[in-house]
Amino acid sequence: MSEMNRKVPKRIAQTVINSLKGGVVPRIGLPYITVGRKNEIHALLHDVDIISEGGASFRFIVGRYGSGKSFLLQTIRNHVMDRAFIVADVDLSPERRLHGTRGQGLATYRELIGNLSTKTKPEGGALTLILDRWISSVQSQAANESGLTPGDPALTTLVDKKIYEVTSSLSELVHGFEFAKLLSAYYHAYVDGNDGIKLKVARWFRGEYSLKREAKEELGVNIIITDDDWYDYLKLFAIFFRLAGYSGMMIMIDELVNIFKIPNAITRQYNYEKILTMYNDTLQGKAKYLGIIMGATQQTIEDKRRGVYSYEALRSRLAEGKFSKPGARNLLAPVIRLEALNAEEMLILCEKLSIIHADLYEYTKKISTEDLAIFIKIEFERVGADLNITPREVIRDFIELLDLMYQNPNMSLNDLLASYEFSYTKSDAVSDNTVSIYTGFTV
Structure with a gap:
């Protein structure tokens, strides 16, 4: 039975809806709402096979805010826990970096160890x-x-x-x-x-x-974990976890933009140097049973003044080749660039969310596929949508529509879409149902 046809338990449905409404990725229930990213997931799971055989991997997931970086990270997190991996994840912040003079690197290590998760203890704290x-x-x-x-x-x-x-x-x-x-x-x-x-x-x-x-x-030990050597202990943990019966260890570091935002150039360089160390270790066989995935915006990676590419040793290793382009990205490269979800994928996602919302609040779903297609058409035809629209924005708009329709049963989707904020006219909403409203959709 597909995830779309299975009724989502209320506890999971509540978490999914509330998280997406707040613009964050839920840590549970992702299989019920996963759409697209098949190729990216396949590429990352190929890395997982190599890690479980004693190898190591390092990847960047790159995309705009709200494009699905964190969603993809959480999806991979769930996949690898199902494969008996230990997972540790952390969001960087001004207080948590890869290197710092006031304990910021150690703070990142502490967060990672505090978030150690297994399939039977996915919420963290599994040490x-x-x-x-x-x-x-x-x-x-x-x-x-x-x-x-x-x-x-x-x-x-x-x-x-x-x-x-x-x-x-x-x-x-x-x-x-x-x-x-x-x-x-x-x-x-x-x-x-x-x-x-x-x-x-x-x-x-x-x-x-x-x-x-x-x-x-x-x-009885004359040593402690410090800002300088915390990463060495993660490599030790990865090998220990394998000896303890697990497949390996996956480390996920998101919000790399917080390194990009560091005002001091020398401090930024030290942080990028730590990334280089991790990258070299995984590619040169100095780390075993260890995978590292980092989430970043395009500017965080490519800005040559403050970004990762400002560190020449990383730029020369990570820069995209001449032949990779939108629609034909090399998913075997160290940097995976997320393409935007297309209209069809967004329609499928909204269909899933409408079912989950109706089951959660126990009402009969009244939004049709035609209604969904109209909503997606409006979102994708906004001025600048081709460059700026992200799944996060579409999802938040859609859940708001579902909430309003649930609380106002007499209000139709057309009534809501006719609001000024949607820059929408009612005449468009009731156009001839035989007309194609968006490439790939007919209503």
């Missing part, structure tokens, strides 16, 4: 759940392989050995020794029922220790 399940799965595996029962000292020895195999394989990597030591400390605290130590280790992994002395006294 301790992942650690506990890893230990539990090792214990179960050891018991099944040996036939020993819980409480048997021989089983404890076998589990210790399996835990050591994981930690020792990490200890050879950069910062891996301390990382492995803390994993071991967490395991022993788990076995001993020492919740205090478990909490302290989790705090360390989340980057919440600010003094080396404090970490040394409480955990």
Whole structure:
């Protein structure tokens, strides 16, 4: 049964409608409203296959505000969680950057770790759940392989050995020794029922220790996660998650425009240098089981004075080739440029939303396909729509129409579309139903 024909649970429907009405992307329910982007999704899921085999990938998703960048990121987020990936996402802000002198880089790391999500815990905060399940799965595996029962000292020895195999394989990597030591400390605290130590280790992994002395006294490690090295720990986490039974790790960083907006040129360059490090690591095999996707506007990428292209090492790697053009974009390139949804795709999306809205508020849907086509025609024929119209704007307008029609049952779609704000005349709305109103549509 297709997503369009399935009734959406009210909890999910409410979240979808309220999120879209507020101009943000819902974190749940996306399969019910996904339209278009098939090629982009296919390209990104090809990356996922490579990551799960031990590779790494780096992509930029580029488009105007409201063009669907965040929607595509959330869609991929759901896809990869279904494939047993750990996902961490973050929106950059003035307080969260990739590099900073006042803890902005570490703030980004903390947000990423705080947002760790799995299929069974998609809302984030999954770090301790992942650690506990890893230990539990090792214990179960050891018991099944040996036939020993819980409480048997021989089983404890076998589990210790399996835990050591994981930690020792990490200890050879950069910062891996301390990382492995803390994993071991967490395991022993788990076995001993020492919740205090478990909490302290989790705090360390989340980057919440600010003094080396404090970490040394409480955990016996003379190192803490800092602005300079936080990305190294994400690479360690990616490998650990694989060893813990997951397919890999996907990091999603949106709102890259907040780096573009940094007034100080040197600070911007340091942030772009961090992007270059991530990019090189993924392409040169220095990172494993790790995918990185960043969302940005076209100006954020291409502006040669303040944007990513102001950093020559990135511009030379990311600049679009001579043959790529609108309608024939290279989706295997590092930068995926989002084309606008066409009128037919927008009509399908509005049809889905009208069904969800009617089910949510328990009324009989009265908007016909002809009504939808008229609405889409008006939106796409606005002055400047060919350059400026985005899915976000169309969706917000449409949900407003649905809300008003629900609250005013005697009001028709034509009445609402005849408002001054829509720059619309009623005579257009009641045009001959046999006339084609938009390329590809007849009513």
